[in-house]
Amino acid sequence: xxxxxxxxxxxxxxxxxxxxxxxxxxxxxxxxxxxxxxxxxxxxxxxxxxxxxxxxxxxxxxxxxxxxxxxxxxxxxxxxxxxxxxxxxxxxxxxxxxxxxxxxxxxxxxxxxxxxxxxxxxxxxxxxxxxxxxxxxxxxxxxxxxxxxxxxxxxxxxxxxxxxxxxxxxxxxxxxxxxxxxxxxxxxxxxxxxxxxxxxxxxxxxxxxxxxxxxxxxxxxxxxxxxxxxxxxxxxxxxxxxxxxxxxxxxxxxxxxxxxxxxxxxxxxxxxxxxxxxxxxxxxxxxxx
Amino acid sequence: xxxxxxxxxxxxxxxxxxxxxxxxxxxxxxxxxxxxxxxxxxxxxxxxxxxxxxxxxxxxxxxxxxxxxxxxxxxxxxxxxxxxxxxxxxxxxxxxxxxxxxxxxxxxxxxxxxxxxxxxxxxxxxxxxxxxxxxxxxxxxxxxxxxxxxxxxxxxxxxxxxxxxxxxxxxxxxxxxxxxxxxxxxxxxxxxxxxxxxxxxxxxxxxxxxxxxxxxxxxxxxxxxxxxxxxxxxxxxxxxxxxxxxxxxxxxxxxxxxxxxxxxxxxxxxxxxxxxxxxxxxxxxxxxxxxxxxxxxxxxxxxxxxxxxxxxxxxxxxxxxxxxxxxxxxxxxxxxxxx
Numbered sequence: 001x002x003x004x005x006x007x008x009x010x011x012x013x014x015x016x017x018x019x020x021x022x023x024x025x026x027x028x029x030x031x032x033x034x035x036x037x038x039x040x041x042x043x044x045x046x047x048x049x050x051x052x053x054x055x056x057x058x059x060x061x062x063x064x065x066x067x068x069x070x071x072x073x074x075x076x077x078x079x080x081x082x083x084x085x086x087x088x089x090x091x092x093x094x095x096x097x098x099x100x101x102x103x104x105x106x107x108x109x110x111x112x113x114x115x116x117x118x119x120x121x122x123x124x125x126x127x128x129x130x131x132x133x134x135x136x137x138x139x140x141x142x143x144x145x146x147x148x149x150x151x152x153x154x155x156x157x158x159x160x161x162x163x164x165x166x167x168x169x170x171x172x173x174x175x176x177x178x179x180x181x182x183x184x185x186x187x188x189x190x191x192x193x194x195x196x197x198x199x200x201x202x203x204x205x206x207x208x209x210x211x212x213x214x215x216x217x218x219x220x221x222x223x224x225x226x227x228x229x230x231x232x233x234x235x236x237x238x239x240x241x242x243x244x245x246x247x248x249x250x251x252x253x254x255x256x257x258x259x260x261x262x263x264x265x266x267x268x269x270x271x272x273x274x275x276x277x278x279x280x281x282x283x284x285x286x287x288x289x
Numbered sequence: 290x291x292x293x294x295x296x297x298x299x300x301x302x303x304x305x306x307x308x309x310x311x312x313x314x315x316x317x318x319x320x321x322x323x324x325x326x327x328x329x330x331x332x333x334x335x336x337x338x339x340x341x342x343x344x345x346x347x348x349x350x351x352x353x354x355x356x357x358x359x360x361x362x363x364x365x366x367x368x369x370x371x372x373x374x375x376x377x378x379x380x381x382x383x384x385x386x387x388x389x390x391x392x393x394x395x396x397x398x399x400x401x402x403x404x405x406x407x408x409x410x411x412x413x414x415x416x417x418x419x420x421x422x423x424x425x426x427x428x429x430x431x432x433x434x435x436x437x438x439x440x441x442x443x444x445x446x447x448x449x450x451x452x453x454x455x456x457x458x459x460x461x462x463x464x465x466x467x468x469x470x471x472x473x474x475x476x477x478x479x480x481x482x483x484x485x486x487x488x489x490x491x492x493x494x495x496x497x498x499x500x501x502x503x504x505x506x507x508x509x510x511x512x513x514x515x516x517x518x519x520x521x522x523x524x525x526x527x528x529x530x531x532x533x534x535x536x537x538x539x540x541x542x543x544x545x546x547x548x549x550x551x552x553x554x555x556x557x558x559x560x561x562x563x564x565x566x567x568x569x570x571x572x573x574x575x576x577x578x579x580x581x582x583x584x585x586x587x588x589x590x591x592x593x594x595x596x597x598x599x600x601x602x603x604x605x606x607x608x609x610x611x612x613x614x615x616x617x618x619x620x621x622x623x624x625x626x627x628x
Contacts, residue, residue, distance in 0.1 A: 282439070
């Protein structure tokens with residue numbers, strides 16, 4: 001790089017360094033993939049608005065029918081969806097609060113405070129990201145059976161209440177977003193650590209907390225493996241309820257699709273409102289991760 | 290700090306003892322002194338202790354719900370523990386493991402996990418790389434494309450699998466209908482065949498995760514210094530050559546990261562095959578043709594009630610992950626060396 005004379009380099013920058021414009025090919029491919037991404041969801045809505053009889057005919061329907069509300073109603077009562085949606089909201093909400101709060105304070109400690117074993121503990125956090133939940137599922141199940149927590153929501157909330165990814169994510173963010181001088185200044189003014197967290201860290205961390213919160217909510221809402229073991233049909237989350245709907249003896253496919261639609265809709269709404277921020281959050285987490 | 294504390298008490302008697310009317314003054318000064326002492330003690334305690342207080346919730350929860358169960362799983366794997374009677378435990382030594390190694394369904398599940406992992410991860414990451422490259426162009430509506438591609442990520446395993454199961458239907462499914470239109474006369478029974486079912490399950494995984502990986506690659510691409518492209522263009526590199534010789538090498542750490550994450554995800558694959566299998570999905574098809582290790586664990590533990598055996602499977606999965614991590618580490622070293 002250094003051998004290139006500077007005058008020449010400046011002239012070249014205007015040409016080659018410029019971001020390339022997308023051609024028709026790029027647009028074509030992107031539109032195709034966008035369609036593939038969105039199609040199954042749109043088709044869920046179409047199938048949910050038809051009858052099961054119509055779905056077992058060719059060609060498959062490509063436009064909406066008139067049975068949407070009937071199917072939604074059947075799914076609502078058959079799969080206990082009112083309880084399920086409420087449960088999912090409680091579970092995902094609690095996990096989000098726990099994860100965001102504990103990740104922020106732990107991330108702050110790892111980013112800006114000095115203490116012994118810090119590097120070791122941080123390595124431990126990163127290592128735990130590798131351990132899949134399936135490895136601890138048997139003892140967890142034995143526990144909740146012993147505590148009589150089967151069917152209780154805390155059985156689903158507590159095991160995922162903190163997240164290693166969250167701690168790491170907040171550390172990466174606070175490392176650069178929070179000036180160390182700001183903490184030192186607060187210390188000189190006699191602020192305790194709790195006050196610093198409340199008045200300095202939280203305000204600075206707010207954008208990252210929002211992103212982490214949304215990612216955690218999506219994850220917790222969609223979690224499948226553990227809820228299906230820990231909960232039963234009497235007190236399900238949405239994912240558990242959908243499973244039972246599909247595993248009925250004679251599943252009515254239009255009703256199953258209506259259930260799938262209801263289970264996805266809350267998250268889609270979150271996505272329509274906050275999609276841009278979630279995209280930004282994933283990209284931000286990726287660069288530093 | 291320490292010199293302040295020792296200096297203050299010696300200073301007060303010779304001043305305060307001079308006149309009796311200074312008693313109130315003396316008391317006030319003592320109080321201030323105590324407060325200052327306490328405050329400095331609190332300060333030191335706060336600075337030293339609060340980092341631990343801040344990281345402790347994570348570690349407490351992790352110890353209780355991550356580490357302890359993991360070790361306890363190992364313990365359980367040496368016992369016969371039945372779901373029907375949790376209190377009757379019987380020590381059986383390595384029996385659960387030896388039985389596992391003789392079980393054809395374990396090897397079958399291991400093989401399926403591997404093949405499904407391969408045919409879902411490789412195309413997914415390759416497509417993500419290409420899409421990220423396209424999204425990295427100057428583009429109208431780039432935010433729209435990004436959000437739209439991430440929508441599948443927000444869809445749950447359950448909802449996505451139910452839709453795909455319907456689309457992969459044998460007689461009236463949309464995919465067979467479309468294939469018929471491009472010349473396939475014979476309807477594929479997606480759930481019955483080994484390859485067809487594994488492709489169907491993989492397609493759900495690919496659909497859900499391609500957009501996510503695309504964004505991760507895009508982020509990494511945007512961090513590549515433009516100078517590198519300049520000098521490549523100067524050397525006469527075509528766009529494709531720039532992609533191959535600048536973008537991909539610069540993205541190596543990110544690619545490695547996504548490979549690791551996807552591999553871990555693939556080892557744990559459960560929801561997609563479980564729901565794709567319909568009623569009795571834990572078997573992964575009538576002939577276990579798409580039973581993954583996750584399904585096998587669930588079947589042994591919660592359908593056949595052998596929790597001890599399920600624990601042994603969990604530890605086999607853990608060893609597998611360690612193996613993957615080791616291979617990965619070697620691969621990373623080799624990549625660095627070859628550079």
